[in-house]
Amino acid sequence: xxxxxxxxxxxxxxxxxxxxxxxxxxxxxxxxxxxxxxxxxxxxxxxxxxxxxxxxxxxxxxxxxxxxxxxxxxxxxxxxxxxxxxxxxxxxxxxxxxxxxxxxxxxxxxxxxxxxxxxxxxxxxxxxxxxxxxxxxxxxxxxxxxxxxxxxxxxxxxxxxxxxxxxxxxxxxxxxxxxxxxxxxxxxxxxxxxxxxxxxxxxxxxxxxxxxxxxxxxxxxxxxxxxxxxxxxxxxxxxxxxxxxxxxxxxxxxxxxxxxxxxxxxxxxxxxxxxxxxxxxxxxxxxxxxxxx
Numbered sequence: 001x002x003x004x005x006x007x008x009x010x011x012x013x014x015x016x017x018x019x020x021x022x023x024x025x026x027x028x029x030x031x032x033x034x035x036x037x038x039x040x041x042x043x044x045x046x047x048x049x050x051x052x053x054x055x056x057x058x059x060x061x062x063x064x065x066x067x068x069x070x071x072x073x074x075x076x077x078x079x080x081x082x083x084x085x086x087x088x089x090x091x092x093x094x095x096x097x098x099x100x101x102x103x104x105x106x107x108x109x110x111x112x113x114x115x116x117x118x119x120x121x122x123x124x125x126x127x128x129x130x131x132x133x134x135x136x137x138x139x140x141x142x143x144x145x146x147x148x149x150x151x152x153x154x155x156x157x158x159x160x161x162x163x164x165x166x167x168x169x170x171x172x173x174x175x176x177x178x179x180x181x182x183x184x185x186x187x188x189x190x191x192x193x194x195x196x197x198x199x200x201x202x203x204x205x206x207x208x209x210x211x212x213x214x215x216x217x218x219x220x221x222x223x224x225x226x227x228x229x230x231x232x233x234x235x236x237x238x239x240x241x242x243x244x245x246x247x248x249x250x251x252x253x254x255x256x257x258x259x260x261x262x263x264x265x266x267x268x269x270x271x272x273x274x275x276x277x278x279x280x281x282x283x284x285x286x287x288x289x290x291x292x293x
Contacts, residue, residue, distance in 0.1 A: 055260065071116070078092075129282070137241050248277065
């Protein structure tokens with residue numbers, strides 16, 4: 001990671017788009033190859049879109065139009081008195097496509113964004129030409145300690161909603177400093193742009209998310225990228241998702257969960273290969289590939 005060039009500087013200024021539930025910053029590289037569907041990048045929990053994808057977008061944009069935006073409560077994403085839900089986040093994706101007059105796109109979901117992407121593919125299959133799921137899962141809470149952690153996050157979100165704004169800020173200031181201690185200061189700064197309550201509600205949504213009962217029925221062709229050294233979303237769960245979704249392309253990279261944040265060149269390269277594989281699979285009407293366990 002080059003500390004002199006931050007991902008927000010790479011992307012430049014965003015445009016503000018107005019959605020039903022509020023406005024959000026959006027980055028759009030513009031049309032490159034009209035014969036290929038655009039890529040919509042959905043970022044992970046706690047961080048914003050530039051932090052998750054800023055370093056990678058220039059490389060991705062060499063061959064395809066790339067679009068990304070901040071989710072509800074994350075970064076400078078829309079603010080709302082309504083609770084954060086993945087269903088509403090999936091609706092935001094479709095509203096972004098409508099705003100840009102894009103009929104269909106390849107949806108790339110990273111970590112939490114992968115859960116939202118699965119819902120886009122389920123609820124709006126006609127808007128999703130393909131799905132790329134990276135460092136994500138169909139279930140994030142199985143073990144007892146995980147259920148306890150997500151229950152605590154949910155209780156924390158409910159408690160923060162009742163606190164005065166100043167007190168909420170102090171609590172969030174402490175929690176964010178602890179969670180970001182391994183990263184440069186600019187990462188902490190971007191996390192602190194967020195709405196504390198919405199972030200905790202998003203975490204609670206992760207704990208409740210379970211696509212295992214319906215992910216096999218997704219219609220769009222799907223590629224899965226497994227972060228093989230991931231300690232946040234265990235590779236076993238990523239492999240399980242690839243199997244359940246009947247992925248037509250599966251690739252593992254030797255990296256942890258912060259693969260894109262640390263500017264690992266593997267990230268844009270593997271996304272490009274996955275997108276190309278989906279294009280080829282659609283043309284050939286490929287069958288799913290076997291996944292090694």
